[in-house]
Amino acid sequence: MGWLHAHAEGAGLVSVSTTQNTAIWAADGEGDLLAIDRASARFQRLRRNIGIAAKLHLLGLLGRRYQVVMVTLTYRPGAVWEACHVAQYLDRVRKWHKKRSAANPRYVWVAEVQDGSRTDDGIGRGVIHYHCIFFLPKGLTMPKADKQGWWPHGMTNTLRARSPVGYVMSYAKKLTSCRGIPKDARLYGVGGLAKDHRDIRAWINFPSFIQSRASVTDKYRRQPGGGWVEVATGEWLPSEFGLVFTGKGRTYVMRLRRHPRPVSDVVGPYSWAPGACLQH
Numbered sequence: 001m002g003w004l005h006a007h008a009e010g011a012g013l014v015s016v017s018t019t020q021n022t023a024i025w026a027a028d029g030e031g032d033l034l035a036i037d038r039a040s041a042r043f044q045r046l047r048r049n050i051g052i053a054a055k056l057h058l059l060g061l062l063g064r065r066y067q068v069v070m071v072t073l074t075y076r077p078g079a080v081w082e083a084c085h086v087a088q089y090l091d092r093v094r095k096w097h098k099k100r101s102a103a104n105p106r107y108v109w110v111a112e113v114q115d116g117s118r119t120d121d122g123i124g125r126g127v128i129h130y131h132c133i134f135f136l137p138k139g140l141t142m143p144k145a146d147k148q149g150w151w152p153h154g155m156t157n158t159l160r161a162r163s164p165v166g167y168v169m170s171y172a173k174k175l176t177s178c179r180g181i182p183k184d185a186r187l188y189g190v191g192g193l194a195k196d197h198r199d200i201r202a203w204i205n206f207p208s209f210i211q212s213r214a215s216v217t218d219k220y221r222r223q224p225g226g227g228w229v230e231v232a233t234g235e236w237l238p239s240e241f242g243l244v245f246t247g248k249g250r251t252y253v254m255r256l257r258r259h260p261r262p263v264s265d266v267v268g269p270y271s272w273a274p275g276a277c278l279q280h
Contacts, residue, residue, distance in 0.1 A: 033244065036251045039178050045205070046188050047172045050108045052204055053190040054165045056197040057106045057135045065138035070161040071145060074114075074129040076154035083184045085153055086111075086130050090191065092150040093134070096143070106135035106192035110171045113180040128185060131171045133164050135192070203269040209240055212261035216269040 073089060075081060086109065097105040109132040134142060145156040161167050175187060193201065199216040210220050210228055219231035227238040241253040263270075 033252060033254050034241070036253060038249055038251055042178075042187070043172075043175050046110070046175065047169065048204065049190065049201065050110055050168055050172055050188050051165065052201055053108045053193060054133065054168050056193055056200060057108070058164070060106070060194055060197060061135060067136050067138055067140075068161040068164045069134045069136055069142045070159050070164075070167055071132045071134065071142065072129065072157040072159075073132065073145065073151050074154045074156070075127055079153045081128055081182055081185075083182070083186070085151075086186070086189070089145065089151050090132075090189070092148070093142075093145075094191070097136075097140075100140060101137055104192045108133050108168055108188070108190050110168055110175070110188045111181070111185060112171050112174055128180070128182060131168070133161060133168050135164070200269045207240070208266075209237070209259040209261065212263045212266050215272045217271060 073086070090107070090109075093105055093107075097103070109130055111128055111130055114127050114129055136142060142158055143150075144158060145151040146154075172188070181187070190201075196216070203211065203214065203216050206214060206220060207228075214220055214230075220228045221231055223229045223236060226242075227236055229236050237259060238257065240255060240257055240259060242256045244252040244254050246252065
C-alpha cells in the first residue's frame, strides 16, 4: 500500500460530561451521549478542506512554473450581499483563464466577516468579504476584477501570495462564530483539483471506519436515511452514531455500534494497487 500522510482533524464531537470544548474523532465505550457543536464542526470541516486543497494544488504544480495570486473582494457601504456574487465572479475568472490556458483555474477561497472593530468609524461591521487564492501559470497576469467589471459590488485588491497555504489558513482560523454570516452563505470553495486529488480530499472527509477500509479509488457515498454505501458492490454500512436530539446549536448523538477497522493505524489515503505510492 502507498501512503500520503494527511492529518484528518476531528469531527467536532465533544462529551456532554465535560465543559471543555475539545474535539474528538470518536468516543470510547458504547452508548456514550455526545454533543456536536454544529458551528465548531462546520469550521473544522472548512479548515480541513481548504488546507488540504491548497496543499494538493501545490503538489499538482511540482516541476511547473507558476505564481500564486490573492484577490480580496469587498462590498462597498450600502451594497447588498447575495449568495450568487462570489460564484459569478469565479465564473468570470474561469472563462478568462480557460480562454488563455485551455484549463480550469486552480483556486481556493474563504469568506471572512469584517467586524470593523479596528477602524475609526466602524464601517464594514458585520460585512462578509472573500479571499481568493489562485494558482496561475507563470506569465499569466490576473486582471483587476473591479476594473474588468467582474466584481461590481465594491472594491478588490490583487496581490502576489508567497505563502498560499499560510494565507488561506490564517483567514480560515478567523472564522470561529456564525455571527454576521448570512444564512445562505458558503464559507469556502475549491476549484481546479485533478481527479486523483479530488479523491484524496473526499477520502479525508470520510468517517474513520470508512477510511480504515477504503482506498482513494474506492467510492463510498452517504445513503439517504443514514449510513454509507460502497458504490461498486452496493454494500451498506450503517453509521456508528445515531441522532438523539438537536437544540441550541448542538446535535446530540449516541454510539450505536463500532465497525471493525480492517486497516489499522490509518494516517492518510492509500491505494491497494501493488507498488502504488501517493506520498510526495
